[in-house]
Amino acid sequence: MKLxxxxxxxxxxxxxxxxxxxxxxxxxxxxxxxxxxxxxxLEQLFSKLRRNGLVQGVRGPGGGYRLAKPASEISVADIxxxxxEKMDLTKCGGKGNCDGGSKCLTHKLWYDLTCxxxxxxxxxxxxxxxxxxxxxxxxxxxxxxxxxxxNRRTAA
Amino acid sequence: MKLxxxxxxxxxxxxxxxxxxxxxxxxxxxxxxxxxxxxxxLEQLFSKLRRNGLVQGVRGPGGGYRLAKPASEISVADIxxxxxEKMDLTKCGGKGNCDGGSKCLTHKLWYDLTCxxxxxxxxxxxxxxxxxxxxxxxxxxxxxxxxxxxNRRTAA
DNA sequence: TTAAATACTTAGTAAATCAGTCAGGAATAG
DNA sequence: CTATTCCTGACTGATTTACTAAGTATTTAA
Ligand code: FES
Ligand code: FES
Numbered sequence: 069m070k071l072x073x074x075x076x077x078x079x080x081x082x083x084x085x086x087x088x089x090x091x092x093x094x095x096x097x098x099x100x101x102x103x104x105x106x107x108x109x110l111e112q113l114f115s116k117l118r119r120n121g122l123v124q125g126v127r128g129p130g131g132g133y134r135l136a137k138p139a140s141e142i143s144v145a146d147i148x149x150x151x152x153e154k155m156d157l158t159k160c161g162g163k164g165n166c167d168g169g170s171k172c173l174t175h176k177l178w179y180d181l182t183c184x185x186x187x188x189x190x191x192x193x194x195x196x197x198x199x200x201x202x203x204x205x206x207x208x209x210x211x212x213x214x215x216x217x218x219n220r221r222t223a224a
Numbered sequence: 225m226k227l228x229x230x231x232x233x234x235x236x237x238x239x240x241x242x243x244x245x246x247x248x249x250x251x252x253x254x255x256x257x258x259x260x261x262x263x264x265x266l267e268q269l270f271s272k273l274r275r276n277g278l279v280q281g282v283r284g285p286g287g288g289y290r291l292a293k294p295a296s297e298i299s300v301a302d303i304x305x306x307x308x309e310k311m312d313l314t315k316c317g318g319k320g321n322c323d324g325g326s327k328c329l330t331h332k333l334w335y336d337l338t339c340x341x342x343x344x345x346x347x348x349x350x351x352x353x354x355x356x357x358x359x360x361x362x363x364x365x366x367x368x369x370x371x372x373x374x375n376r377r378t379a380a
Numbered sequence: 381t382t383a384a385a386t387a388c389t390t391a392g393t394a395a396a397t398c399a400g401t402c403a404g405g406a407a408t409a410g
Numbered sequence: 411c412t413a414t415t416c417c418t419g420a421c422t423g424a425t426t427t428a429c430t431a432a433g434t435a436t437t438t439a440a
Contacts, residue, residue, distance in 0.1 A: 071227035071341075073311045074398070076334055083333050095415065103330045106400050111417070118417090128408030129414040144337065153397090155229045173362040174259045177239045177353060178232055181300065185227075188344050197333060206329040230427070251386070262429050267388070274388090284437025285385040309426095 069145075069182050069189075070152045077105050078113050078151040079144055085123065086139045086194045087207050091217050093132030102214050113151055120150035139198060145189035225301075225338050225345075226308045233261050234269050234307040235300055241279065242295045242350045243363050247373050249288030258370050269307055276306035295354060301345035 080103050085094045096114065100107040114133060117123045124136040135142060166172035171179060197203065211217060236259050241250045252270065256263040270289060273279045280292040291298060322328035327335060353359065367373060 069227065070229075071225065072398085073226075076311065077399090079337065080330055080333055093415095097415085108401060109399055112399090115417070125416050126408090127406075127414085127416045128410095130409065131407090131415045133416085155232065173359070173366045174236055176359065176362060177236055180353060180356070181235065181348070184348065185345070189341070192337070192340065197336060200336070203329070203332065206332060210329045228427085233428090249386095253386085264430065265428055268428090271388075281387050282437090283385090283387045283435075284439095286438065287386045287436090289387085 069148070069186050070155045071148060072152060074113070075148040075152050077103075077109070078117065078147050081105065081110060081113065082117070082122070082135075082142065082147050083194060083197060085133055085135060086142075086198055087203070088211075088217070089135060089139065093126045093130070093134045095132040098132075098214070098216055102210055102216070116150050117147070120146070122146060122150055135194075139195035140193050142194045143190045144192045144194075145186055148189065225304070225342050226311045227304060228308060230269070231304040231308050233259075233265070234273065234303050237261065237266060237269065238273070238278070238291075238298070238303050239350060239353060241289055241291060242298075242354055243359070244373070245291060245295065249282045249286070249290045251288040254288075254370070254372055258366055258372070272306050273303070276302070278302060278306055291350075295351035296349050298350045299346045300348045300350075301342055304345065 081099050084099050084103055088094050096107055096110045099105065100110055114123060114125075118125055118133075118136075121136050122142055123133045125131070125133055166175060237255050240255050240259055244250050252263055252266045255261065256266055270279060270281070274281055274289075274292075277292050278298055279289045281287070281289055322331060
């Protein structure tokens with residue numbers, strides 16, 4: 069578990085997709101422009117997100133990315149784990165066997181805390197943020213500002 | 225809010241101090257040896273922890289660091305905030321005024337999530353980890369292994 | 381009073397990571 | 411066919427990490 073601006077970019081982008089799920093696939097170019105993230109950087113991130121089974125790419129005109137699972141089944145922890153390398157646990161290298169087979173003190177202290185945190189972030193799924201009162205108003209505003217989905221019907 | 229190995233080091237070191245609170249000040253040399261963190265790196269981290277009022281340094285022989293507040297009043301969020309620079313929120317630079325005075329969509333999505341996370345980590349205080357069943361056994365084991373506090377009485 | 385132990389400070393550094401560019405290839409709709 | 415999109419890989423400057431080195435300041439104990 070690790071949390072950096074990289075994770076922030078990924079979570080933001082995933083939320084953008086989730087918010088437009090009903091309109092159809094969302095292009096990285098749109099996300100790049102609206103959320104202010106470099107296109108090439110997004111491509112790197114989505115390469116990881118796709119390999120981890122969180123999104124599904126659709127090529128060709130009218131394509132883009134869509135969620136590979138319902139928003140209710142994608143947690144923030146999933147996204148961060150997919151994008152950020154897990155930080156290593158020094159001494160034992162994640163094996164947890166410094167102390168003759170069992171976890172040593174250092175390991176256990178951090179391990180316990182990380183588990184708590186991971187459990188917390190696993191409980192936060194994308195859909196929890198989609199239907200908040202103020203959000204949908206902002207989405208509409210932003211879409212208009214950037215002229216997104218102007219000739220797009222509600223997708224199949 | 226940001227979470228990296230740097231934060232891990234700080235939290236681990238703080239827990240080491242908290243675990244020996246009754247024995248007296250803990251030296252960075254001891255922490256360095258037992259938790260496997262470079263001494264000079266610890267000095268940098270504790271410089272920040274001290275400036276943020278989380279620990280109190282005691283100079284001279286028999287000195288070390290002790291908590292500046294009760295363990296129940298020091299949260300993991302406090303430690304991480306003290307040590308890790310807060311990550312910036314790109315476009316607006318934390319001001320939250322992209323959108324004509326109010327927070328834009330990008331900002332709001334991340335802001336809401338960060339608040340949830342921060343609230344969670346603020347609720348986790350050091351003392352919650354001190355009295356877990358397995359921990360005290362491990363502390364004793366480690367102290368013996370490194371010969372810590374062999375001629376030290378319970379401090380005033 | 382001296383010596384040792386500790387906190388504290390600053391400067392420097394190799395390696396890693398971040399965030400991005402660039403250049404192209406592959407699939408698909410019209 | 412052509413434009414649009416995903417997709418991949420190589421490369422890069424800037425920053426951060428984690429650490430080393432070298433000192434100074436303060437306190438205790440002999
Ligand atoms: S650091 Fe993992 S068991 Fe010791
Ligand atoms: S990024 Fe902060 S308000 Fe837009």
